[in-house]
Amino acid sequence: MTYIFNNSLQNYTHNVDTSFTSSEVSTTVELYEGTGVTYTPSSGASYVVFECNLQTSWNPDNSKSYPCTRLQYSTDSTNFVDGTWTTIAGTQMKEGSESTSADYMWFNFMWVFVISAWSGERKLRLAGRSYSTTSEFTLGRNYKASGSNGDGACPFVSIYSVMP
């Protein structure tokens, strides 16, 4: 039997929030529930990779849906909501679509952020708002074939350190 060691990628952490419930997002920047991670990079790491898969739905605005999202960190937050949050450069995006008629769009986002490593513990989170009051959206909505809302579709987050 042969064991192959490949320790270039270390210190994996992940989030699966099984108590997640969907929520509408309007024009105030807020935490995307289920995306908060407390993380300390491995000593000597060159990069940290933060990956997240997340779903949004059109409602309440059926012809336009524009999440404005960013990756942020904090060194003083206790719960991913309070404290001071800094947006990491190069992680901002306005995504979604609009149509000349109602098109009821759903989106599944698969974000990958390759960011420089740091020393010590930080809290990271995805946060965002809608572009306008006419492009609001719902985070993690699950709509079943029976025509009713199901369990929330929680974000999935994976974070790890890349060694040189």
Added chain:
Amino acid sequence: MTYKNKKLFKLFQTVDDPSAQTIDENYVEINGSKCLIDSPSSTPTLIYKFQFYTKDGSTKQSLLNIKLQKSNDNFSSNIVDVPNCIMNISGDEATAGDQYDHTVSTFFIVENFDSDYLRLVCRSYSSSFESVLHRSSEYDGSAATTIYYNPSLIVLEV
């Protein structure tokens, strides 16, 4: 029982504060997608994951044609499309004004890679479907805010 410390090729790279790329009907290299594959294996199998941001251009519709290419001379004269490693990216394209802004996550597996470099190139389907990559002037309710999304590339030998 044997323990091997096998060295597999890996690459993580990102471009900070990239310039906007306007994509018309000519294929162009996507900034940040090119890499040198420096594997100890002569024919490695590679996972190629590249992420970038795209938004509709002046025509407010977008349809991108994307393909993976390889080269043994840094794309100087040897440029080869990797077979079947292609994709289209679009939103609702029924009428002008059907805007579409999105991060694009590409994922390709290249078996028995026999060259030195990889990159992604893209073009618009036609002049009515042009796109702009990496930057946007719209954010948080303002049409005059410059934001950018750093493209990132991960290549792993498996």
